[in-house]
Structure formats: C-alpha cells, structure tokens
Amino acid sequence: MQRILNNPRVISMKRREICFGIAALFSLLGTQALASPTNFQSSLQSIESELNQVENDFAVRSRSIHVPDLEERLQDGIVLQASGDHQRAEYIFMDIVSHEEWRGKPSYQAAQLQLARSLYEDGYYRLSQKHLLDLLQTGVGAERTDGVMLLLQVVQHTGDWAEVNMALANATDFSKTPAYLYIMGRAMFLQNEYETAFSCLQSVGPNQDEWSDKSDYLLGVLNIQIGDFDTAMRHFQTVAESTRTYKKSKEVHTLAQLAMARLYYEQTQWSKAIEAYQKVSETSEYFPAVLYEMGWTHIRLEDYQAAQQKFELLLLSYPNDRHALETRRLLADIKRELGQYDEAVASYQTIVDEFEPIMSQMEHEATNLSARKKDLRRSIENEQYNEIQIVPERAKGMVEVGEDVDRVETMLQSLTESDSNTSESEKIVEEINAVLQSSDNVRNLPEFQQFTHRASDLRINTLLVAYDFTKKYQGTTQEIEGVIDDVTKLPRTQTEREILASYQTAEREEREARLHRLKLETQGLKNRIRILESWIDGGRAASLMDDEKERIKSQIAFLSNQVGELNKKQGAIESKLVQLRSSLGAGGLGFQEGQKNADILYDELETLWSQALSSGKAEGDYRSLIERSRAIFIRINGLNKNIDESLNARVADFKARLNREAELVNEEKNRFASMKSDVGTAAGEISVKYWQYVYEQVRDMVLNADLGMVDIAWLRKDARSKALAAAMEERKKEREVLEQDFRQFLKESGQD
Numbered sequence: 001m002q003r004i005l006n007n008p009r010v011i012s013m014k015r016r017e018i019c020f021g022i023a024a025l026f027s028l029l030g031t032q033a034l035a036s037p038t039n040f041q042s043s044l045q046s047i048e049s050e051l052n053q054v055e056n057d058f059a060v061r062s063r064s065i066h067v068p069d070l071e072e073r074l075q076d077g078i079v080l081q082a083s084g085d086h087q088r089a090e091y092i093f094m095d096i097v098s099h100e101e102w103r104g105k106p107s108y109q110a111a112q113l114q115l116a117r118s119l120y121e122d123g124y125y126r127l128s129q130k131h132l133l134d135l136l137q138t139g140v141g142a143e144r145t146d147g148v149m150l151l152l153q154v155v156q157h158t159g160d161w162a163e164v165n166m167a168l169a170n171a172t173d174f175s176k177t178p179a180y181l182y183i184m185g186r187a188m189f190l191q192n193e194y195e196t197a198f199s200c201l202q203s204v205g206p207n208q209d210e211w212s213d214k215s216d217y218l219l220g221v222l223n224i225q226i227g228d229f230d231t232a233m234r235h236f237q238t239v240a241e242s243t244r245t246y247k248k249s250k251e252v253h254t255l256a257q258l259a260m261a262r263l264y265y266e267q268t269q270w271s272k273a274i275e276a277y278q279k280v281s282e283t284s285e286y287f288p289a290v291l292y293e294m295g296w297t298h299i300r301l302e303d304y305q306a307a308q309q310k311f312e313l314l315l316l317s318y319p320n321d322r323h324a325l326e327t328r329r330l331l332a333d334i335k336r337e338l339g340q341y342d343e344a345v346a347s348y349q350t351i352v353d354e355f356e357p358i359m360s361q362m363e364h365e366a367t368n369l370s371a372r373k374k375d376l377r378r379s380i381e382n383e384q385y386n387e388i389q390i391v392p393e394r395a396k397g398m399v400e401v402g403e404d405v406d407r408v409e410t411m412l413q414s415l416t417e418s419d420s421n422t423s424e425s426e427k428i429v430e431e432i433n434a435v436l437q438s439s440d441n442v443r444n445l446p447e448f449q450q451f452t453h454r455a456s457d458l459r460i461n462t463l464l465v466a467y468d469f470t471k472k473y474q475g476t477t478q479e480i481e482g483v484i485d486d487v488t489k490l491p492r493t494q495t496e497r498e499i500l501a502s503y504q505t506a507e508r509e510e511r512e513a514r515l516h517r518l519k520l521e522t523q524g525l526k527n528r529i530r531i532l533e534s535w536i537d538g539g540r541a542a543s544l545m546d547d548e549k550e551r552i553k554s555q556i557a558f559l560s561n562q563v564g565e566l567n568k569k570q571g572a573i574e575s576k577l578v579q580l581r582s583s584l585g586a587g588g589l590g591f592q593e594g595q596k597n598a599d600i601l602y603d604e605l606e607t608l609w610s611q612a613l614s615s616g617k618a619e620g621d622y623r624s625l626i627e628r629s630r631a632i633f634i635r636i637n638g639l640n641k642n643i644d645e646s647l648n649a650r651v652a653d654f655k656a657r658l659n660r661e662a663e664l665v666n667e668e669k670n671r672f673a674s675m676k677s678d679v680g681t682a683a684g685e686i687s688v689k690y691w692q693y694v695y696e697q698v699r700d701m702v703l704n705a706d707l708g709m710v711d712i713a714w715l716r717k718d719a720r721s722k723a724l725a726a727a728m729e730e731r732k733k734e735r736e737v738l739e740q741d742f743r744q745f746l747k748e749s750g751q752d
Helices: 008-032 037-066 070-082 086-097 106-121 125-138 141-158 161-170 178-190 194-202 210-226 229-240 249-266 270-278 287-300 304-317 324-337 341-381 403-437 439-443 446-473 478-488 494-537 539-543 546-583 589-615 621-748
Strands: none
Touching (some): 125 141, 324 621, 341 621, 478 589
16 A cells, blocks of 8 residues: 555646645635625735735845844854864855954854864865964954964965964064964974974963963973973973863873873883873873883883783773784783793784785785886876875774875875865855756745745735636636636645645655665676676686686676666656656746746736726726735735845845855865875875885784794793703713612622
8 A cells, every 4th residue: 555655656646636626626715705796805805914914024034134143144154063064164154254244243253263164174274274364363362362273283284384474473462462472382383493482482481371381381392302301391290280271171281291201211210101101091082002101111111911911901992003013012022021922822823814915915016116106196186086095005003104194194185075075065056056047946045935935825816816806797708718727726825835845755755765776776786797807807817717707707798787777777767856856846847837827817817907997897896806906916016026136136145155155166176286296296205105114014013923933932942952951960860879879789799
C-alpha cells in the first residue's frame, strides 16, 4: 500500500483530483453564496478588509527592510560561524561591514573581527589582513585588541610585515597600552628583531594582567635565545606561579611550567626537571609530550623502571601521538637493559615487521627523486592538491619531521580550501545572479513572498466575484467562459498553495532518492573497475595467467557498460527534476498560464463594464459593484507597485553585494594563481629532502631493531659462555681435589 501511495503517477492523479476538487468547491460557492447583490457586497467588503491588513503589514515590513537590525544580523552570522559554516557567515558579516552608517558601533567592530576571523579560518589571509588593519585604525576596546592579536597570526601567512609594522606604529592612541607593547614585542620577536622585542616586552612592567604573564613568557624565550638560562628561568617561574585568570591563562601557565622543566633538563638537573614536569596537569594538551620527556629524564637518571612506566602510559593513553614510534623502540631498549629479553625481542620484531616493507618501498621510489620533484610541482599546477605527499603516507605520524613540512602542508591545505571556497563562492554568485534575472523568482524572495502571494490571492478572489456579478447582471462573452476554468484552478489561500506544493515536493523527493541510489550503485561499480584495473596494471599481473587476464578485462568491459547505462538513467531523472523544479511555486508553468488568463479575464470584464456604463445598463447595485471592484483593483495595483519598488531596491542591494563578492573572489583567484608556482617549487624541494630524511629515520629504526635483537643474542651467548666457563672451572677444581685425595691415598698406602 505504501509503495502505491508513493508512486509518482498516483501522486499526480491525487494532485489533479485535489485541484479539481478545490475548483469545484469555489465554483459551488460562486453560484450559491454569491447569488444576491448583498452577498456580492459582503464578499467585496471581506476582500477590502483583508487588503487593509496586507497594506498595513507591508508598510511595517517595508520600514524594517530599509532599516535592518544590526544586532539580529550579527547574531545570525555568529551562529553560522559557530556551526562551522564560515562562508555564509562571511556573507552576513560582509553585509554588515558594507553599511558605512554603522561604522563606529560596537556591533560593527564585532562583525569586522568575526569577518576577519572567518576569512582567516578559510585561508583568505590577504582579505582578513585588510579588515584587521581597518579595525586597528578605526576600532576601540577589546575587539581592537583581539583583532591585532589575530593580525599577528595572519601576517605570518601573508609575510607583509612592512604594512603591519607601519599600521602599528601609527596607532598612537594605542601605543602606550600594555596590550600594544606586548603585541609589538611579539611582532618583533616573530621577525627576529630581538633587541626591539626586549625593549617592548620589558616596558610592559608587572601587575598588568595577562600582558605581564605573556610578556614574561616571551622574555624567557628570548633569554634562552641568547643563552641566559638563569634569567629565562626566573621569567618562566613568575608566569608559572601567577594567579591571574584570563582567556587562555591555563595554556600560558602550562607552557611556562613546561619551559622550566625543559631548562632543568638541558642543565642536567634531572630531579628538578621531574618535579617541574609533574606539575603539568593530566588534562593539558601538552601532557603526551610531558610523558615522553619525563621518560627520557628517567633514562638519564638510569631509573629504567620509571621510564618504562611513563612510556607505557604514553602508548596506552595516546597511541597516535607523534612520539609513539620512538617510544616503542625506547621501550624495547629498556626491556633489554632490564633483562626482559623475550619481551624486548618481540618488540623489536614488531618494529621490523611493520617498517621493513615501508623501507623497501621507499628504496624503490627514492631511485629517481628529481622526477618526484617535477611530478609534485605539476600536480600542484593542475590543482591536484589532495594527492600531494610530502612524506610517505604510511610514515606520516610515525616519524617526526621538520617545521618546513608543516609549513608546506599548511600552504597546500590553504590552496585546497581556497580553491574549494572560491569555486563555491562563484557557484553561489552565479546561482543568485540567475535568480535575480527572473522577475518571478524576485517576487518570491522570502521576505516578500507572503505579500506577493496575498496580493495575488486578493486579485484572483476579486476577479471571481466580479465575474459572478457581471454574469448575473450583464452576461459574459465566450472569451471569459474560456479562461475562467484556468483562473478558478489558481490557489487563492496559503493552505491551497501548501497542498499543491506538498504533492510536487513528494514527487521531486522520490526522484531525488532514486537518483541517489543510482549514484551509489554507479560508484560501487566504478570501485570494482578500479580494483580490477589495479590487478591488471599492478604487481599482481605477473602472477596472472593469460586467460585470467582476459577474463578480468571482459569483466571490466561489462562493468563499464553497466556504468554507462546507469549514467543514462541518471541523466533522464535529472532532466525530469529540472522540469519539476520549474513547475514548483509561482515560477511554475501552470501558475504562469493561470496568471495570464487572469489578466485576460480582467481585460474582458473592463470591456464589459465600460460598455454597460456607457450604454446606461449599469445602474444601482451593478454600478456600485463595478465601482467598488475597480477601487479594489486600483489599491491592489498600488500595493503591487510598492512591493515592486521595495523589491527593486532589495535586488539592487543584492547585486551590489554580489559585485563586491565577485571582486573578492577574483582577487583570491588571482592571488592563489600566483602562489601555485612558489608552493610547487617549495613542495618539490622539501618533499625530496624529507623523503630522504624519513627514509633514513625508518632505516635507522629497522637497523636499531635488528641490532637490538643481535645484541640480545650476543648477551645470551655471553651468558651461556660464562656459565659454561664457570662450570668447567668448577669441574677443574673438583678434579684437582680428587687428584690430591688420590695422591694422599697412594702416599699413605706406600705406593708412588
């Protein structure tokens, strides 16, 4: 039964039945309830009352359209941003920032900051920097400070320090605040201008909330750079013992505590390092690093059991940590030191089994690294960013690599995200432009739809009442009789529109579900084809017989034909979906035909009324009904004119913002097109460098494991040799004692 109800043909029949039912209902009402002049006047009065309400509602809505609510728009953007939809959040924030009359208001500054942050998250660093510089120049308060802190993160990606330094130097009203001094100190630190950084950070002074803590931490880092460990320790200790609370205060205090522990370690003060490490909370994101470094510290103290406990806890709690691989090898070494030879051998063997295939594969692929470099660059230029491997895929996360790999991977990720975002932005711009080209679509913008629908409903109802009383008093022409059926079928209430839309939506969703199933089936066949092709083209081909190869090729051809058939079915469904979408709502073909006939009906009625009035046949109630209907039509036309004016203003606003968005998209496309060459060169060089580096790391891992097993074998051999030597020595001593006893016996018996 459910399958029958969901059948598109049944749905279509239901839709026609309900349309004819509605039409019949209104026809019945027209012949019975509207039979007398009093009822005609009552119907027109009801239409006038509803028209009054629509005009009042639109007047209120029109004022709110021209004066949008800043706070409401800001909250919408923040909600979208919090949900991870940065792109649509950016559109709202851009809309707010485009209103110059709001500049200077706190919510405007908040929108600027949120826009810059959203752009930064999506990889639009230049655009983010532009808004943050504007916020620095025109903003005040916490948003400005947060904006400058974000600016320091953004400029590390853009590299445009000259512009940022100049903007910071020109911020004279901001220049004596602790926040500014810290920000300038950090900016100089990031540019390796240590002397200027010292000067700025030391000027912050004590008791300045978070800026003192952050300045002390950076001063500690700077003192390490110049080798003054004692002064660095004092700065870190000041931060670690601070009781100030602010945003990210726990992280700052933890970093200071960790820095103290590492300083103690570097100065070979192992016990103090252990004490400092133990003060880092287990809930800290740095706790895995703490466990690893504590294990090494215990090794330095030759407390192998404590080191073993820390390493085992690290592997148990954080199996995917970047130190996990090295920790496994260290655990095997510790077990060897503790005499746990069987467990150590098992650990070494696991490492060898896991990484020896990787080493063999890398040896094969590392034979022509120059070709690899060229392939990487070509892939980047062809925008195949997701296929790039700076280090071998199976070695990622197992072997720690340098910061330049992270930098290039960040650049590649930015390119990928920017291309995706740019393409999505272009698509949205095109879609909105296409919508704005159609007057029917424009009149159905969500903020105007209820008014355009209600105005249309009132006009149709007025036409039908006018048709009934004209037919009663004057008769009608054949032209009117021909179009009245189409006009009667037009929806005249929200309920009727919802009923029609529900049937159309059900039909569309059923086809979309079929299309989705076909796509899944197609993807499954493509995966099977890919697997079979890998057998033919890959290493398994050598072990296949000729008839097996032919059978696989035949299977690939059969599956490819199936994919072609499924693609045809998808095309047919997609074509039907386009037709269904075009028939939905006020933009549908049926609705447009009905509206056209409504215009014909109006023109024919006007012709009949003019003839009746000029000939004197329209007097009394008939004249009153004509004049009242004409007055309603004039008011409806005025309402539609006001709606159209507001619509045109809104469309102009949309188009202006679309043009700005298109400019931003083009800027981003041009910038990333120029970046591809630089990223390709850097990625190629670093990939080759770290391919070799990772290969050496993996090889060392395997060799150390092999050597560990050899060492254990020699240790066992030595142990056996020593035991054998001791046994032989014992037997020698026993023999000597026996010989002495024998000689004594001979001597006592008088024999030689």
